[in-house]
Amino acid sequence: MKSGKGEKTKQLLIETASKLFLKNGYSNTGINDILHETNVSKGSFYFYFSSKKELGFEVAKYYGKVMLRDWIEPLSNNPWNVFINNMVMDIKNSVSQGNYFGCPIAVLGLEIAFIENDLSEAYSKGMCKLISIFSNSLQISGLTKDKADLIGRKAFAIYEGYVLYYRISKDEKSFEYMLQDLLSLK
Numbered sequence: 001m002k003s004g005k006g007e008k009t010k011q012l013l014i015e016t017a018s019k020l021f022l023k024n025g026y027s028n029t030g031i032n033d034i035l036h037e038t039n040v041s042k043g044s045f046y047f048y049f050s051s052k053k054e055l056g057f058e059v060a061k062y063y064g065k066v067m068l069r070d071w072i073e074p075l076s077n078n079p080w081n082v083f084i085n086n087m088v089m090d091i092k093n094s095v096s097q098g099n100y101f102g103c104p105i106a107v108l109g110l111e112i113a114f115i116e117n118d119l120s121e122a123y124s125k126g127m128c129k130l131i132s133i134f135s136n137s138l139q140i141s142g143l144t145k146d147k148a149d150l151i152g153r154k155a156f157a158i159y160e161g162y163v164l165y166y167r168i169s170k171d172e173k174s175f176e177y178m179l180q181d182l183l184s185l186k
Contacts, residue, residue: 010048012038015031018059026056027113053119059120063104068129076137079138080186085139088179095172102167105130106158106160131156141186158182 015035020029033115035042049055075086094100101107109123135152139145162178165171 007049009038009040009044013040013045013048013055014058014062015039017055018062018104021056021059021108022101026108027115053116056108056116056119057106060105060119060126060184064126064129065107067104068126068133072130073133073136076133077140078137080137080141082185084179084182088175088182092175095166095175103160103163106163107167127156130159134159138186143186155182155185158185 013034017029017034020033020037024033031042031045034040035045049058061171071090072087075083075090077083078086089182091100105126107122109120110135112123113120131149131152132157133152135148138148138151140156143151159178160180162174162181164176
């Protein structure tokens with residue numbers, strides 16, 4: 001990947017949009033909000049992206065990289081109890097640092113589900129990847145692929161349910177409940 005000024009500017013726009021979309025919502029974040037946060041000109045924005053929607057696709061890829069590929073997927077290369085304990089501990093640490101706003105794939109996917117169908121599909125793929133990551137750890141723990149896939153779907157529902165509950169309630173006990181319920185699946 002190029003690391004020139006242009007690539008750094010494009011990456012800054014993607015990273016800033018990812019934070020603003022998650023914190024404020026896709027619909028409530030305008031291009032001007034992103035430009036204000038980055039001090040990038042409107043002309044530069046349109047050099048990299050034809051629209052906010054195109055940027056939304058790049059943000060979906062970014063979440064797939066930083067959340068799934070770089071964070072959760074490596075954790076899943078451990079037995080279920082180690083994976084889940086580490087994942088929940090990481091979430092709790094993010095909460096204590098004040099930079100946790102929920103699962104970006106689900107939060108943004110929910111918001112855009114009926115307004116941006118093709119963009120929604122990009123987030124749906126991320127959700128399917130998360131289920132397969134759960135299944136991977138369950139298979140490492142000795143379950144058959146079929147059984148791991150079944151429990152992986154349940155794990156996904158529990159994970160997203162508690163994340164959604166936390167996002168709405170700000171009740172940090174949600175993560176203890178998540179931990180207990182996820183560990184009880186295997």
